[in-house]
Amino acid sequence: MNTLSPHLQRLEAEAIHILREVAAECAHPVMLYSIGKDSGVMVHLALKAFFPAKPPFPLLHVDTQWKFREMIEHRDALVAQHGLELLVHTNPEGIARGISPVASGSSVHTQVMKTDALKQALDHYGFDAAFGGARRDEEKSRAKERVFSFRAPGHVWDPRRQRPELWNLYNSRIRLGETLRVFPLSNWTEMDVWEYTRAEGIPVVPLYFAAPRPVVKREGQWIVRDDERLPLLAGEQPEMRRVRFRSLGCYPLSAAIDSDADTLDDIIEEMRVSRSSERAGRLIDSDEAASMEKKKREGYF
Amino acid sequence: MQALPDSPLASDAPKAGRGLLRFLTCGSVDDGKSTLIGRLLYDCGNLPDDQLAALERDSRKHGTTGEDLDLALLVDGLEAEREQGITIDVAYRYFSSPRRAFIVADTPGHEQYTRNMATGASNADAAVLLVDARKGLLVQTRRHAYLCSLLGLRHVVVAVNKIDLVADGESVFQQIEADIRAFTASLGFITLAAVPVSARFGDNISTPSSRLPWYTGPTLLGWLETLDITHDRDHSPLRFPVQYVNRPNVDFRGYAGTVSSGVVRAGDPVVVAGSGRQTVVTRIVTADGDLLEARAGQAVTLTLEDEIDIARGDVLSAPDTRPEVADQFAAHLLWMAEEELLPGRPYLMRLGTATVPVRVTSIRHKVDVNSLEHLAARTLHLNEVGFCNLSTPTPVAVDPYTEFPGTGAFILIDRQTNATVGAGMVSFALRRATNVHRQALTVDRVAREQLNAHPAKAIWFTGLSGSGKSTIANALEQRLHAQGIHTYLLDGDNVRHGLNRDLGFTDADRVENIRRVGEVAKLMTDAGLVVLCSFISPFRAERQMVRELFSAGEFVEVFVDTPIEECIQRDPKGLYARAQAGKLKNFTGIDSPYEAPEHPELRIDTQGRTPEQAADQLLGVLGL
Numbered sequence: 001m002n003t004l005s006p007h008l009q010r011l012e013a014e015a016i017h018i019l020r021e022v023a024a025e026c027a028h029p030v031m032l033y034s035i036g037k038d039s040g041v042m043v044h045l046a047l048k049a050f051f052p053a054k055p056p057f058p059l060l061h062v063d064t065q066w067k068f069r070e071m072i073e074h075r076d077a078l079v080a081q082h083g084l085e086l087l088v089h090t091n092p093e094g095i096a097r098g099i100s101p102v103a104s105g106s107s108v109h110t111q112v113m114k115t116d117a118l119k120q121a122l123d124h125y126g127f128d129a130a131f132g133g134a135r136r137d138e139e140k141s142r143a144k145e146r147v148f149s150f151r152a153p154g155h156v157w158d159p160r161r162q163r164p165e166l167w168n169l170y171n172s173r174i175r176l177g178e179t180l181r182v183f184p185l186s187n188w189t190e191m192d193v194w195e196y197t198r199a200e201g202i203p204v205v206p207l208y209f210a211a212p213r214p215v216v217k218r219e220g221q222w223i224v225r226d227d228e229r230l231p232l233l234a235g236e237q238p239e240m241r242r243v244r245f246r247s248l249g250c251y252p253l254s255a256a257i258d259s260d261a262d263t264l265d266d267i268i269e270e271m272r273v274s275r276s277s278e279r280a281g282r283l284i285d286s287d288e289a290a291s292m293e294k295k296k297r298e299g300y301f
Numbered sequence: 302m303q304a305l306p307d308s309p310l311a312s313d314a315p316k317a318g319r320g321l322l323r324f325l326t327c328g329s330v331d332d333g334k335s336t337l338i339g340r341l342l343y344d345c346g347n348l349p350d351d352q353l354a355a356l357e358r359d360s361r362k363h364g365t366t367g368e369d370l371d372l373a374l375l376v377d378g379l380e381a382e383r384e385q386g387i388t389i390d391v392a393y394r395y396f397s398s399p400r401r402a403f404i405v406a407d408t409p410g411h412e413q414y415t416r417n418m419a420t421g422a423s424n425a426d427a428a429v430l431l432v433d434a435r436k437g438l439l440v441q442t443r444r445h446a447y448l449c450s451l452l453g454l455r456h457v458v459v460a461v462n463k464i465d466l467v468a469d470g471e472s473v474f475q476q477i478e479a480d481i482r483a484f485t486a487s488l489g490f491i492t493l494a495a496v497p498v499s500a501r502f503g504d505n506i507s508t509p510s511s512r513l514p515w516y517t518g519p520t521l522l523g524w525l526e527t528l529d530i531t532h533d534r535d536h537s538p539l540r541f542p543v544q545y546v547n548r549p550n551v552d553f554r555g556y557a558g559t560v561s562s563g564v565v566r567a568g569d570p571v572v573v574a575g576s577g578r579q580t581v582v583t584r585i586v587t588a589d590g591d592l593l594e595a596r597a598g599q600a601v602t603l604t605l606e607d608e609i610d611i612a613r614g615d616v617l618s619a620p621d622t623r624p625e626v627a628d629q630f631a632a633h634l635l636w637m638a639e640e641e642l643l644p645g646r647p648y649l650m651r652l653g654t655a656t657v658p659v660r661v662t663s664i665r666h667k668v669d670v671n672s673l674e675h676l677a678a679r680t681l682h683l684n685e686v687g688f689c690n691l692s693t694p695t696p697v698a699v700d701p702y703t704e705f706p707g708t709g710a711f712i713l714i715d716r717q718t719n720a721t722v723g724a725g726m727v728s729f730a731l732r733r734a735t736n737v738h739r740q741a742l743t744v745d746r747v748a749r750e751q752l753n754a755h756p757a758k759a760i761w762f763t764g765l766s767g768s769g770k771s772t773i774a775n776a777l778e779q780r781l782h783a784q785g786i787h788t789y790l791l792d793g794d795n796v797r798h799g800l801n802r803d804l805g806f807t808d809a810d811r812v813e814n815i816r817r818v819g820e821v822a823k824l825m826t827d828a829g830l831v832v833l834c835s836f837i838s839p840f841r842a843e844r845q846m847v848r849e850l851f852s853a854g855e856f857v858e859v860f861v862d863t864p865i866e867e868c869i870q871r872d873p874k875g876l877y878a879r880a881q882a883g884k885l886k887n888f889t890g891i892d893s894p895y896e897a898p899e900h901p902e903l904r905i906d907t908q909g910r911t912p913e914q915a916a917d918q919l920l921g922v923l924g925l
Contacts, residue, residue: 009599137395164419166712
């Protein structure tokens with residue numbers, strides 16, 4: 001029985017093809033696992049692509065130490081359920097320097113604990129290809145990203161050196177020091193991800209569902225206070241509100257939205273009428289014009 | 302005007318029941334492609350508030366439409382492009398209407414971006430071809446229609462844009478439609494529709510325009526929502542390129558891949574195209590349970606009855622409808638690199654899931670993509686299309702692209718840089734490899750080596766002009782000859798007086814020069830000789846090509862490493878002086894590159910060493 005729409009069937013087959021391509025052609029692939037809904041779909045596709053075998057690559061979680069507790073619980077449950085190999089990396093220099101989103105600001109925190117940490121982990125294990133769950137519909141500079149994105153030594157992304165991609169013939173050939181980032185969900189939209197998650201019964205972090213949570217309002221956005229590490233500003237008093245997340249990043253850099261959607265059906269219905277975009281709650285994107293393009297050049301996923 | 306095609310899905314289709322349509326937009330630079338896509342996104346309500354707010358900001362900063370929203374800014378992504386106001390890459394956009402989901406490839410119009418357009422077209426089901434109503438058909442329109450056809454697109458909707466800016470819209474539209482039908486008659490389009498639109502103001506994009514009462518056909522979106530792309534890939538013969546061998550334990554061996562055409566059923570007999578070995582499909586395995594059959598586009602894993610040798614790159618087909626297995630074939634080739642194509646140079650070809658070396662042996666003709674004229678050519682430059690003969694060292698399974706896009710399309714990869722340099726579409730196999738058997742000979746090379754009492758070898762001297770290659774080779778040959786070893790010396794200058802007198806010093810001719818010499822050296826080695834080859838041979842790729850003609854240990858690369866300054870000073874033939882004076886073109890080291898070997902068997906530093914000493918050093922290494 002297959003309840004997927006023809007559209008989702010086509011996207012699923014394409015993603016499975018991409019996953020197998022990398023497994024066949026690359027020496028040391030790894031799958032970046034960020035615990036969010038896109039990562040969840042990607043892991044699910046990997047389980048399908050290599051069935052009855054397990055995916056022939058480990059998962060890598062770059063842990064900034066500022067993930068919501070429920071995210072870490074979800075991660076560990078998933079890995080245990082499917083017997084997957086999980087690598088967790090945290091930038092030790094960032095820890096030593098006391099980098100945190102609260103003390104250092106979003107831009108430094110993201111650079112040190114995400115971008116630098118990711119490069120460290122890729123170099124440390126010698127991975128030549130890393131799967132990411134990024135989608136082209138997320139952000140404008142991603143619309144032109146390749147499925148197989150070529151990175152020069154040092155993980156540098158040069159938009160002018162990307163290879164033309166025709167048909168399903170991906171060029172995975174690289175020299176020593178060069179790497180690939182591969183995006184099996186390139187052609188998926190946010191709605192596709194949710195509809196696929198529902199159709200396939202993929203578990204997601206409960207933070208995506210509305211529930212009463214302690215929040216404070218900062219710059220017009222609801223910030224969930226996950227623990228005592230978020231200092232309250234003068235006059236701030238956390239209040240309980242029914243909120244959920246559309247996109248999960250580092251706490252406190254992801255803002256929640258007011259919502260009553262506490263099932264997948266509700267989430268999908270809410271999205272149909274929604275008038276704001278997915279990454280609007282991701283505070284790092286609006287730093288400056290074309291900020292995602294800039295981050296990508298520096299090696300951000 | 303053609304009626305809307307009836308789709309069998311029309312009645313029972315729920316939301317998005319028609320699935321996905323991938324289309325590309327093309328047309329010349331100012332025809333308004335980006336605006337059109339922005340308009341489709343806007344009209345379908347696929348733009349969230351914060352993106353609209355960003356659009357208003359951007360419109361004030363970069364916009365070209367005065368006070369209005371500049372919808373083109375929604376799709377021009379990279380900073381460089383936004384500043385220059387052009388689209389330089391392929392951008393993909395996603396939107397859906399209640400009836401269908403769409404992926405749009407937005408591709409640039411200029412001739413220098415032909416490769417980008419081909420990239421977008423390669424994965425598209427249909428094309429929207431924009432024409433500016435004020436300008437009518439341009440050279441670019443013709444080029445884009447040709448490229449759509451070349452890449453196998455069969456459905457084209459012509460959007461006659463800016464119709465609001467012409468006085469007599471109806472007759473202008475009719476004229477453009479008639480012109481397009483005339484010049485696309487031979488391009489094999491199944492659907493060719495035309496719609497008068499204004500992307501900027503939204504006329505006939507998603508809603509019928511009240512300003513154009515003379516047009517009563519469907520809107521552009523109407524066409525895209527109902528276009529029937531259920532082509533007959535399912536009814537074509539089976540092709541299953543094996544992508545990945547899945548072997549978790551000794552009890553399971555599965556062949557994973559995507560069905561590229563036809564249908565495979567459990568119980569079907571299949572053959573491996575290359576080896577001709579036959580077996581039967583036992584199971585079609587997926588994580589959702591075994592299937593009885595799998596159709597084109599499905600990614601599955603097959604298990605087979607017999608344990609036969611099958612690897613990534615093999616193609617499974619039905620026994621009675623096999624692909625051609627050939628080592629020579631003709632194909633259209635679109636060149637995508639700044640560096641020109643070098644016929645004779647080995648590239649890597651990726652076809653289906655196979656990766657094999659390939660050479661372009663000849664260019665039958667080049668196609669002027671604007672006039673469609675056939676022109677003679679010795680090479681292809683960036684964005685040029687040629688009809689070429691290609692040759693592989695071992696046979697591969699190939700199909701005509703028009704019938705089997707999955708096993709008839711290929712890309713070419715540069716072996717040094719790994720860049721994707723070409724895209725090809727197979728027309729036909731030139732000869733079946735199975736018909737040409739190599740003549741087996743009784744007196745073979747081993748027999749000759751035994752008679753000679755020494756092994757055969759090819760010793761390849763590379764280095765700049767004047768580095769001392771020929772002098773050292775000559776000294777070495779004297780020593781070998783004195784030891785009773787059968788030798789022959791192939792020298793660059795001498796060969797150019799005879800065998801290669803028809804070749805000059807362009808990059809393409811240098812490649813062919815080395816290819817021929819390599820083949821001659823191979824024959825002589827086969828004859829049992831120690832062959833000394835003294836050639837500048839400036840490119841790594843060609844030295845690698847020659848090396849691959851020989852088995853391990855047979856080929857010895859000697860890098861005669863003399864600095865250019867020293868060579869200029871020696872200048873035994875006075876060539877550097879002439880080259881520096883500009884009287885000699887394409888001279889290696891002066892205005893043509895020399896790529897030094899990375900891992901030669903031997904590097905000879907000629908400074909402070911006589912040719913005789915160098916020859917002695919070599920003799921010690923050769924083990925003859």
